[in-house]
Amino acid sequence: MESRQEGHHITALLSYWIFRVILANKAAFQRGLLLVACVAFCTPASSLDNEKSSAAACPEISKKNQTFSAKKLERDSIIAIEGNNSSSSQLVFYRNEGDYCRRQKIAVYRWEGGPPSVDSLFFEEIAGKMNLITIVRWTINHRGLGTFGNLYQVSAYQMDSAGTVIENNDFLRMGQWTGIDGYSEHEESSFPFRTAAAVRKYLRSIKINRSKPDANQSNGQLG
Numbered sequence: 001m002e003s004r005q006e007g008h009h010i011t012a013l014l015s016y017w018i019f020r021v022i023l024a025n026k027a028a029f030q031r032g033l034l035l036v037a038c039v040a041f042c043t044p045a046s047s048l049d050n051e052k053s054s055a056a057a058c059p060e061i062s063k064k065n066q067t068f069s070a071k072k073l074e075r076d077s078i079i080a081i082e083g084n085n086s087s088s089s090q091l092v093f094y095r096n097e098g099d100y101c102r103r104q105k106i107a108v109y110r111w112e113g114g115p116p117s118v119d120s121l122f123f124e125e126i127a128g129k130m131n132l133i134t135i136v137r138w139t140i141n142h143r144g145l146g147t148f149g150n151l152y153q154v155s156a157y158q159m160d161s162a163g164t165v166i167e168n169n170d171f172l173r174m175g176q177w178t179g180i181d182g183y184s185e186h187e188e189s190s191f192p193f194r195t196a197a198a199v200r201k202y203l204r205s206i207k208i209n210r211s212k213p214d215a216n217q218s219n220g221q222l223g
Helices: 196-211
Strands: 012-019 035-041 067-069 077-082 088-096 101-110 116-126 129-142 147-159 165-167 178-184 187-189
Touching: 077 116, 088 116, 101 116, 101 129, 101 147, 101 165, 116 147, 116 196, 129 196
Parallel strands: none
Antiparallel strands: 012 035, 067 077, 077 088, 088 101, 116 129, 129 147, 147 165, 147 178, 178 187
């Protein structure tokens, strides 16, 4: 049987940096809204993580145990949140291979001023392909810097041609997916994508706008 080295992506929130963006038209940002840059990176696995699980069968679906159906990505598969609200949370994909269960670690969300909490996990089609989307939250409290509230990060993952779940880098360019809801440098800051409903609404609005024909083309004019 042909063996295949399959990597996994570790999404680690190393630290966040708060900065002001100087633009010609500052009025575009309500109340001088601060943008938050979050340093995140993906590192391939140093060893084969997609190996046979120690269990003969994949975990059963259980809201209590935070194991959910991932059939929208692949039939008979499970997505699990392991260690949620601890020093790190892992996003793990289980695939039923018939006589055993294959385990793939998709992402690791690490401590960032507080424990990570995967607040929401849902599926949404992006550019014609089904994606798994997570909303992760950290409670932060840097009163001396005037920065406190909740730090959010929204991520999207999809299946590649080899059957491995990877981070969707195109999604990162579709919006500002990291931000603080609370106060940043003594100024009020609002993050709009705190819920699955808000993320879905935004993504679907992009899809609708992109699908609309150009006004000139719709009138039979090409320029």
